[in-house]
Amino acid sequence: MSEEGRRHLGAIIALVLGSFVGLTLLPIDLTGPVGRWLGTTLWRLLGVGAVGFPLLGLAVGLAGFDRLPQLDMKRAAILVSGLVIVVPFIIGVLADVRPEAFDSTDIAPRLTGVVPGFAAYYVVGGIGPAGGLLFGFVSLSALTILTIAWHPLMRWVGTRDGGDALDGKVGGAVGSRTGPATIARTASAPDEEEEDLVAPPPATRREKKPKKPVRTSDAPLGDLADDSVLPPIDLLTLPPAQEGDASGAELDRLGQVLVETLRTFKVEGSIAGRTTGPVVTQFEVVPAPGVKVGRIAALADDMAITMRAQSIRVAPIPGKGAVGVEIPNPTARMVSLRELLESGEWEHTRGTLPIALGRDLEGKPIIADLAKMPHLLIAGATGSGKSVAINTIISSLIYRYTEKQLRLLMVDPKMVELSMYNALPHLRHKVVTNNSDAANALKWA
Structure with a gap:
């Protein structure tokens, strides 16, 4: 079962x-003796917090089907489970619920429940009603900040200059509507808003501003007086010495098998040459006259089988x-990032x-320019190398430019791939993981 299938089943x-x-x-009997016992127990132990359990199932289910944009299943469970205790606790503090009142028919003890009620009783006995309310306020704030990045004093948080609503959150984050080229757009001064830097491609928006000088493709990004150093190449692992392209004997055998397979299907031809890469070998098959x-x-497909x-x-x-007939090599060779960054193609x-x-089919390094890809989508099946491609792109950029020449904005709502880059000096802000913050960050950029 796929990861998405498991998530939907859990939802x-x-x-x-x-x-x-x-x-x-509910006060009516719809679930039998087990349901009656469970409902009575939940009402007595948690009071109004018992309502949180059906809400917990609803929240986790909606999050599993991606219906709650700010929550995943884990954070939804943490939020509702915390509210099950915090809300009755605050009610118990306000109502000054005491242990002897739990057997009465008063509304306050019934709403509080035994567990939050005892917690409220002992907290109030230790730090008083005011301290109990402050403790409940801090607990509620910690819970909402942990799960939905919100707290009751959010409206009191101001922004600078009125225009950059996310400037305090994503200070100087880089980005624009033209995609990857924006990585170089605001890369010169990390402590101020760099709007006077040369722009990579022509902007699509029509604004009445002085025309900015155009930077040539070989001009450096950022501060020309940058004294920072690039990360050492020794941080990257060398490919194992024993790895290499498939041997000539193996490829000769593979070519012979190809010719015999073609003959099986009544197709005559001969091998005129081959080109060997790390993963695939291309055989040049010269068909017989009339084929x-x-x-x-x-x-x-028949030959593959x-x-x-x-x-x-x-x-x-x-x-x-x-x-050209391209056939996977008997043994694929791993291509390491270090050998590509040490190649002449990368240097020049x-x-x-x-x-x-x-590397391409002939084993030559493939070096692309991200600035020429205004819209880049990385897609593929599970295990096809999407994460490796993302990490390779990021590593290539930071091995090319220092933190004063390059600024990055990373958004990772699933908190899976990019959290490891939080300590990267090229980031103007930590990796954005909240969906609402991501939207604001992209609008700011």
Whole structure:
């Protein structure tokens, strides 16, 4: 079962359990003896806090189906579970509930419950009613800040200059509507709002402002007098010495198997050459006279099954009278980031925001320019390398520019991938994990 399927199943179970507990709290008998006992016990122990259990199931269920934008399932459970205790506790402090009143029919002890009531009694006995209320206020604030990044004094928090509503939260965070190129947009002075820096691509908004000088692709980002140093390359791991491309004998055998497989399907041809990469080898198959290229391409899936390969790609090779058949190597070679950053292609690239992506079919390093990708989407199945790609892009940028030349804004609502970068000096603000803060940060940028 996929992660999303497990989350949805958990959400359904939470909704069902919450509905059942909610029915046990009703004055009518709909859940049998088990429900009557459960409802009576919850009312007595938690008072009005018992209502939190059906709300807990509802909140966890909605969060599991992504219906609560500011909460995930874990934080929803923490929030409601905390309110189950904090709210009756505050009622007990206000009503001055005492242990001997729990067996009475008064409304205040029934609303407070035994557990929050005893807690309120002992807290008030130690620090008084005023101290008890302050303790409840602090507990409520800590709970809401931990889960939804809100507290009762939020309205008292002011902003600077009136215009930058998120300036105190995401001070100097970088970004714009043009995507990756904004990483270089506000990168020169970390302690002030840099609006006079040269802009990468032309802005799409029409504003009556003095035209900014255009920076060439080989001009450095940020402060020219930057005395910071780049991280040492020794922080990156070298690839194991024993790793390498597939041996010639293995590839010769693989080519022979390819020819024999084609003959099995009544297609004659010969191997004219091959190009070997870290993961895939491209064989140049010269078809016999009268054999159409489309016939070989149509056999790609059949050849993959016969050769026990995960997949096979077939395409004509431009400029050659041959068909390229790409087959996974018997043993794939891991491409490390360090070997790409130590390559000549990386040293001589003139891109504004160069990123190392890997090696091509011929084993040559692939160095792209992030500034030429105004909209970049990384997608793929589980385990296909999305997280590795994101970490590689970030690492490439910080190995190219110092914190005075480059500023980053990171948003990670799931708190899974980017939290490790909180200590990165290139960040103008810690990784944004709250959805509302993320929206405000993007508007600010």
